[in-house]
Amino acid sequence: MTIYEVAQRVGVSIATVSRALRSGGQVAGETRRRVLEVVEELQFRPSRLGQSLAEGRHAANGIVFPDLSGPYYAEVILGYEEVAAEVGSSVLILATHGRTDPGRKVLDLARRVDGMAIMGRTVSDGVVAQVAATGMPTVLLARLPVGELDTVTTDSEASARELVAHLVAHGYRRFAYLGDPDESSDVTARYDAFRSALVDRGIRPPRAPLRCAFDVPAGQEAARRALAGSPPPQALVCANDEVALGALAAAKQLGRSVPDDVAIVGWDDVMAARYAGLTTVRQPMRELGATAARWLQDRVASSRLPVRREVLRTQLVIRTSCGQHPNEMEVP
Amino acid sequence: MTIYEVAQRVGVSIATVSRALRSGGQVAGETRRRVLEVVEELQFRPSRLGQSLAEGRHAANGIVFPDLSGPYYAEVILGYEEVAAEVGSSVLILATHGRTDPGRKVLDLARRVDGMAIMGRTVSDGVVAQVAATGMPTVLLARLPVGELDTVTTDSEASARELVAHLVAHGYRRFAYLGDPDESSDVTARYDAFRSALVDRGIRPPRAPLRCAFDVPAGQEAARRALAGSPPPQALVCANDEVALGALAAAKQLGRSVPDDVAIVGWDDVMAARYAGLTTVRQPMRELGATAARWLQDRVASSRLPVRREVLRTQLVIRTSCGQHPNEMEVP
């Protein structure tokens, strides 16, 4: 079922069918009617490949993320997809999680899209540069800028400072940090801001972070180590909520009361954080994805745009894991 | 940068370049070497569009889901993507959530893929049939079969019965059901199984479900209504965890103790369920997605396969919201 059959059936050329099918086409009303009639009758749908090849564009955008587990990435992707769909773009996803040679996959993806969003520490700067070098409109998410690429991040700096201020106000002085700052630039920023916020207040920051993977079991294990110290830290600042949830479990296991014996805070505000009473930092994930899609659309539409950088606002969410707040507790 | 430039530069025909680039091609070793050299030098990457058009396949699969919020769909998609990537297929996603004319979008997606997975109540049977009618390999997920299409679901029947048995063993007799069974066939199955399990035990099922949207606020509101009844129900069986989490909030708000005054159970086992102590039903989401991708791959590879149906096992996860279990409590 091709445009040729339709043309033949109607008794016109394929050019006319093509024109009748697209909005801007200059076709006589009667001709268009006849074409559409046959199109309907034959259930003809133009081949996307043919169209894309002729138009020289895919009408599709890609997004690369490390993994989808955890609500974090799901939300980003949803925001991305929503905007992309609005502007008529399909969305191709690629999870690099633990795969060998993510670079190859990303380059592969780049051949199927008009623009692409790359999240966090999914691929090396080299690969990113390689993608960008092809002229592919690219936006980086929650990751350090590479070259002159558009980049949108969330404000780790401000929220880390706020978090520290809050904990210090509660009287905590001995801090530990759980999670690997080298895992992503985002987390590096959180860690750095956390340290400098402490220093600014004349509090001695921990010598080093307790590196662990970003999941519940790893957080639990790391927290167990941290709490075994003497004197043990009074507050555990965790790289994300899953680590913090693990820490919560460890505290419980060790019979330490939260927040009386130890405060625990996380990052991301996943749904479980609410039910665990976890103080955390809410990030506008959906907006992160949506921004990427919008910027990409702009770049596809018109090249030669100035580089864009944006840091999205975050919000400190106070719950019970960082200390008692008689009158501000959120009802789950 | 096309295959022509490479061919010219090497001094061979485009056919030879093409052959040198693909694994099966019969090319002299020396020729291939020279081709690859130039390919590397020019950073040539064949156009996916050109390839697909010539090969007659997209090397891409699509997946359609109602929304991505909640870990539920994210997990399905991750399972799907993982398998698809393994077999060399890209993944296109489409969220229909609250959009006008999802049918059009789905049909659109169908033009860009070799196979597609359709989840739950995203589009009408008519649209599904229309997609299938084009010969597109299609598998349905968590949804009633349509025609002769492959379908994979999770076992609502068994888990609903198990759930009821457990609640009855705890002594609960007055039940309410929260959620709209008409929202998806999956939920219809849960509701039907729930009812018949009660009837089988000589317990009178609720006259009707308390219909509400599948999110926390809606669940909270519905639970408030339910608990206002007199006598109030002793157990609230919720269509999914988000509704159940809302119900938990409502109970707290009304000063009802869970599980002493009222038991609450959900479905899906989202991460928050664990921290809320919610008894629920765990479903193999990842496996759901992975199965779809595998089946699709099989169908793309060889047509004329028999229809496949599979019901994946679910697992009842007992926590505290359904009653006291002195020695079986999970440590969060």
Added chain:
DNA sequence: TTGAAAGCGTTACCAC
């Protein structure tokens, strides 16, 4: 307003 034909970038068949 319409048709003919030139792309678009590959793959694969058929000769040589």
Added chain:
DNA sequence: GTGGTAACGCTTTCAA
């Protein structure tokens, strides 16, 4: 082993 070339299915000039 290699080259020529016909698809593949569309969009878009250029003429008429």
